Amino acid sequence: xxxxxxxxxxxxxxxxxxxxxxxxxxxxxxxxxxxxxxxxxxxxxxxxxxxxxxxxxxxxxxxxxxxxxxxxxxxxxxxxxxxxxxxxxxxxxxxxxxxxxxxxxxxxxxxxxxxxxxxxxxxxxxxxxxxxxxxxxxxxxxxxxxxxxxxxxxxxxxxxxxxxxxxxxxxxxxxxxxxxxxxxxxxxxxxxxxxxxxxxxxxxxxxxxxxxxxxxxxxx
Numbered sequence: 001x002x003x004x005x006x007x008x009x010x011x012x013x014x015x016x017x018x019x020x021x022x023x024x025x026x027x028x029x030x031x032x033x034x035x036x037x038x039x040x041x042x043x044x045x046x047x048x049x050x051x052x053x054x055x056x057x058x059x060x061x062x063x064x065x066x067x068x069x070x071x072x073x074x075x076x077x078x079x080x081x082x083x084x085x086x087x088x089x090x091x092x093x094x095x096x097x098x099x100x101x102x103x104x105x106x107x108x109x110x111x112x113x114x115x116x117x118x119x120x121x122x123x124x125x126x127x128x129x130x131x132x133x134x135x136x137x138x139x140x141x142x143x144x145x146x147x148x149x150x151x152x153x154x155x156x157x158x159x160x161x162x163x164x165x166x167x168x169x170x171x172x173x174x175x176x177x178x179x180x181x182x183x184x185x186x187x188x189x190x191x192x193x194x195x196x197x198x199x200x201x202x203x204x205x206x207x208x209x210x211x212x213x214x215x216x217x218x219x220x
């Protein structure tokens with residue numbers, strides 16, 4: 001009997017310690033849910049109130065993320081290609097640009113670099129320098145160069161067509177050419193046309209080249 005009383009007394013003494021603390025204080029997983037339902041200043045937020053979530057989403061839309069790594073990489077490669085094209089232009093064309101001394105020094109150094117890998121690194125360096133320059137002027141210069149190349153290519157194709165017509169059609173094509181360009185020498189053209197035909201029959205191209213040079217110089 002005394003042992004039973006002693007055991008009951010121990011259980012009663014332990015009971016307050018097991019329930020110690022605030023009775024409404026949540027513990028464990030419930031504590032996280034309880035903390036999440038409270039506001040930033042300790043005020044509870046009613047369940048289902050998502051104004052804070054909407055505000056955060058609005059902030060994300062108002063401040064979009066920057067360009068992706070792949071986009072930055074593509075832009076840098078495009079800048080390297082632009083640098084390589086720029087270096088290939090004649091010095092007189094480049095002098096139309098107001099480039100910094102550092103960019104000029106890098107451009108002048110290009111001719112001394114022979115190793116392919118070192119040249120690739122050098123173009124990256126020029127690209128980084130060009131990023132600080134007036135890119136609108138650089139792109140305008142390159143676009144103008146592209147247009148000149150296209151115009152020159154079209155002119156050469158036109159001369160080639162005239163050469164082929166002169167060799168194939170003879171006097172008929174020669175008459176059409178002289179109608180457009182009456183200052184050309186008919187006798188000289190006939191001589192070159194006959195020589196080009198003869199060289200073609202013998203598998204040579206010397207006559208073709210001489211006729212083309214005359215057309216190129218006369219129809220500038």
